[in-house]
Amino acid sequence: MITKRIIPCLDVKDGRVVKGVNFEKLKEVASPVELAKYYSANGADELVFYDITASAEGRSLFTDVLKRTAAEVFIPLTVGGGIRELADFERVLSCGADKVSVNSGAIANPDLIKAAAQRYGDQCVVISADVKRVDGKFHVFAKGGREDTGMEAVSWIVRCVREGAGEVVVNSMDTDGVKNGFDLELLDAVCRAVDVPVIASGGAGSQEHFVELFKKLPAVDAGLAASVFHFGEIAIPDLKRTLQKENIVVRI
Amino acid sequence: MIAIVDYGVGNLYSLQCSLKRVGAEAVVTADEKTLSNASKILLPGVGAFADAVAKLKEKGLDELLKEQAKTGKYIMGICLGMQMLFDESHEYGVHQGLGLIKGKVVPMRGLIDERLKVPHIGWNGLRFPRPHFLFKDVKEGDCAYFVHSYFATDCDESVIAATEYDKLLTAAVAKENILGCQFHPEKSGEVGLKILKAFCEV
Numbered sequence: 001m002i003t004k005r006i007i008p009c010l011d012v013k014d015g016r017v018v019k020g021v022n023f024e025k026l027k028e029v030a031s032p033v034e035l036a037k038y039y040s041a042n043g044a045d046e047l048v049f050y051d052i053t054a055s056a057e058g059r060s061l062f063t064d065v066l067k068r069t070a071a072e073v074f075i076p077l078t079v080g081g082g083i084r085e086l087a088d089f090e091r092v093l094s095c096g097a098d099k100v101s102v103n104s105g106a107i108a109n110p111d112l113i114k115a116a117a118q119r120y121g122d123q124c125v126v127i128s129a130d131v132k133r134v135d136g137k138f139h140v141f142a143k144g145g146r147e148d149t150g151m152e153a154v155s156w157i158v159r160c161v162r163e164g165a166g167e168v169v170v171n172s173m174d175t176d177g178v179k180n181g182f183d184l185e186l187l188d189a190v191c192r193a194v195d196v197p198v199i200a201s202g203g204a205g206s207q208e209h210f211v212e213l214f215k216k217l218p219a220v221d222a223g224l225a226a227s228v229f230h231f232g233e234i235a236i237p238d239l240k241r242t243l244q245k246e247n248i249v250v251r252i
Numbered sequence: 253m254i255a256i257v258d259y260g261v262g263n264l265y266s267l268q269c270s271l272k273r274v275g276a277e278a279v280v281t282a283d284e285k286t287l288s289n290a291s292k293i294l295l296p297g298v299g300a301f302a303d304a305v306a307k308l309k310e311k312g313l314d315e316l317l318k319e320q321a322k323t324g325k326y327i328m329g330i331c332l333g334m335q336m337l338f339d340e341s342h343e344y345g346v347h348q349g350l351g352l353i354k355g356k357v358v359p360m361r362g363l364i365d366e367r368l369k370v371p372h373i374g375w376n377g378l379r380f381p382r383p384h385f386l387f388k389d390v391k392e393g394d395c396a397y398f399v400h401s402y403f404a405t406d407c408d409e410s411v412i413a414a415t416e417y418d419k420l421l422t423a424a425v426a427k428e429n430i431l432g433c434q435f436h437p438e439k440s441g442e443v444g445l446k447i448l449k450a451f452c453e454v
Binding site for chain 2 (some may be wrong): 001002004005040045067070071072074075076093094095096097098120121122123124166167195196197221222252
């Protein structure tokens with residue numbers, strides 16, 4: 001049986017992890033390499049590095065971090081942030097990334113997904129969508145959630161999958177940061193519309209939220225979160241034991 | 253020295269790093285002499301079957317690999333690299349493989365439960381129909397990381413590991429010195445490193 005994946009997401013700026021990270025055993029809390037090693041040794045099934053750097057120097061610090069991480073961490077690594085053209089795919093894939101997630105880059109240039117899928121394979125291209133309800137409809141937002149594109153989210157995601165995206169990250173802006181559970185309504189709508197793996201993001205506040213996610217929506221493949229893992233509110237080995245007790249198949 | 257075949261496909265950096273981690277020296281190369289002198293050969297690969305075979309042929313590496321196979325040298329294919337070891341693949345038409353292992357590669361869609369997702373992406377448990385040195389330090393049920401939409405079939409006599417995704421899919425094969433893993437050992441955490449170590453040390 002394929003297992004449900006638990007994925008921590010690290011925001012990286014100028015080569016350092018931002019958003020506070022609080023682990024007793026970890027001294028270098030701002031080092032993406034150390035944090036990645038920690039998570040890999042503690043049950044994470046995959047890691048997402050999100051580059052929120054704006055400058056060119058920051059970009060090269062990021063690829064340096066990526067290379068050092070890939071040299072020490074042997075689980076799948078997805079990279080997102082600032083992916084606008086094929087050269088960006090090349091840049092991160094050559095440094096050890098396995099998958100590349102696109103968001104605003106695909107909105108600005110919808111041909112990007114197709115071109116990347118043809119060159120690197122569908123398995124390599126992840127569409128990440130920031131979604132928020134506007135007048136009762138799901139809208140896709142661009143630029144880190146600052147800009148409403150006006151596009152309906154589910155049809156946008158379906159289109160990206162048709163173009164060749166092999167996986168979907170659905171980030172609900174309505175539930176993100178609220179810690180009141182994943183956006184089951186949105187996730188259900190996406191799962192019904194696509195047949196590629198779906199990763200849920202936004203809203204995890206407790207272990208029970210992951211149980212609820214996988215029990216109510218068996219079509220969801222993975223749960224992604226940041227702060228609840230970084231602040232030690234949920235330890236991944238504990239979470240996996242809880243899921244296992246609830247008969248949800250995980251990698252222990 | 254282990255040679256990783258470089259024919260312009262896939263993330264070779266991670267594979268090279270994982271070999272270094274298990275104490276092996278590895279070189280990424282397309283050079284005939286380096287490949288011939290290597291103690292073992294790893295054939296990686298992601299993307300489409302026909303493209304990958306065409307790229308191997310462009311560099312004359314298909315014939316070289318067949319010759320090297322005859323010398324008794326261990327050659328291990330990974331993911332698409334494993335699929336290329338077979339007689340043929342039915343990925344967008346019928347394409348010839350290297351023919352080093354009997355069997356063919358077919359699409360999952362239509363052959364497994366339609367509710368299951370394709371590609372088969374994620375961590376799935378390994379089962380061992382027969383013992384093999386590659387898995388000497390790995391337990392039944394240990395998980396490996398898979399990413400694929402096609403799988404090898406009609407190769408029962410070579411299957412050394414399988415994984416359950418509706419039906420049992422070929423996860424690893426061996427025929428004498430020719431080995432293949434459908435999953436990515438370089439991305440399968442400690443379990444993957446144990447498998448690579450077993451390969452490097454045999």
